Amino acid sequence: MQKRKLGRTGIEIAPLVFGGNVFGWTADEKQSSAVLDAFVGEGFTAIDTANAYSRWIPGHVGGESETIIGKWMKARGNRANLHVITKVGSDMGQGKRDLSAAHIAQAAEDSLRRLQTDYIDVYLSHWPDDTVTQEETLGAYAKLIKAGKVRNIGCSNYDEKLLAEALKLSADKGLPRYEVIQNEFNLYSRAKYEGAVQKIVVHEEIGSIPYYGLASGFLTGKYRSEADLDKSPRGKGAAKYLDEKGRRILTAMDQVAARTGAELAEIALAWIAAQPGITAPIASATSVPQVESLVRGARLKLTDADLQVLTKAGN
Secondary structure, eight states: OOOEEOTTSSOEEOSOEEEGGGBTTTBOHHHHHHHHHHHHHTTOOEEEOOTTTTTTSTTOOSOHHHHHHHHHHHHHTOGGGOEEEEEEOSOSSSSSOOOOHHHHHHHHHHHHHHHTOSOEEEEEEOSOOTTSOHHHHHHHHHHHHHTTSEEEEEEESOOHHHHHHHHHHHHHHTOOOEEEEEOBOOSSOOTTTTTHHHHHHHHHTOEEOOBOTTTTTGGGTOOOSGGGGGGSTTGGGGGGGOSHHHHHHHHHHHHHHHHHOOOHHHHHHHHHHTSTTBOOOEEOOSSHHHHHHHHHHHHOOOOHHHHHHHHHHTO
């Protein structure tokens, strides 16, 4: 399986990033270890998480996902073989999104402790924070990089204006540059990557690892009617895709599945990976069979005709 450059980071990864949002949520520690073992056993190395995962669960405070990953890496002794991506900036109890220098400095230490590592491969600004300047945020990252605690930085949920501003600041002020972007992007939802952001990504050689690759599970084909939404704890998130466009996409995916023998989730990931500027989609799993399907998706190469059918369905 051919590896791809993650922007200008010097990191090369296979075209699939494991989404750690499920760890401590829909996958307990034992399940999480099993799926991570299966993932790396297939030759994949990139794991995505965030300090805020899974703060949305009653009784959780955030950091649960990082803690599970940290325990697993320590037990396996495999940290040097992995590329760990985590994020800062979500509300961790302070009542707001926060990319202030003080918060970043403390949050990085907390993430390093939970992950049981002394460096983060890629540290992302999880959400924009309009209460601080981008220069302050990038300056905080500069200190972490100088200290060897962070190797590369990136951003998530940034539009073209914020991304362009950040890149200009980095060039003008000699600050670290966002080398990776993580925006929502899938067959159904394209606006936050396709177009202006994508143009910058390609021109500036930024690595793109989009999230919601399976549209909250909708693009697996599991949710085809309102009655299907109770099939899993994440089912309600797929409700917004049950419209004419969503059904059109599923029909096109069914056609491609009939020709290729691939599952819908595999087709959804293969379509993303074939788009300009994309390094690897992020996808989650809570069982080994699901990991095996994701792996097949990362290895699937769709024909130009199939790609066109899928793209047209989502227009």
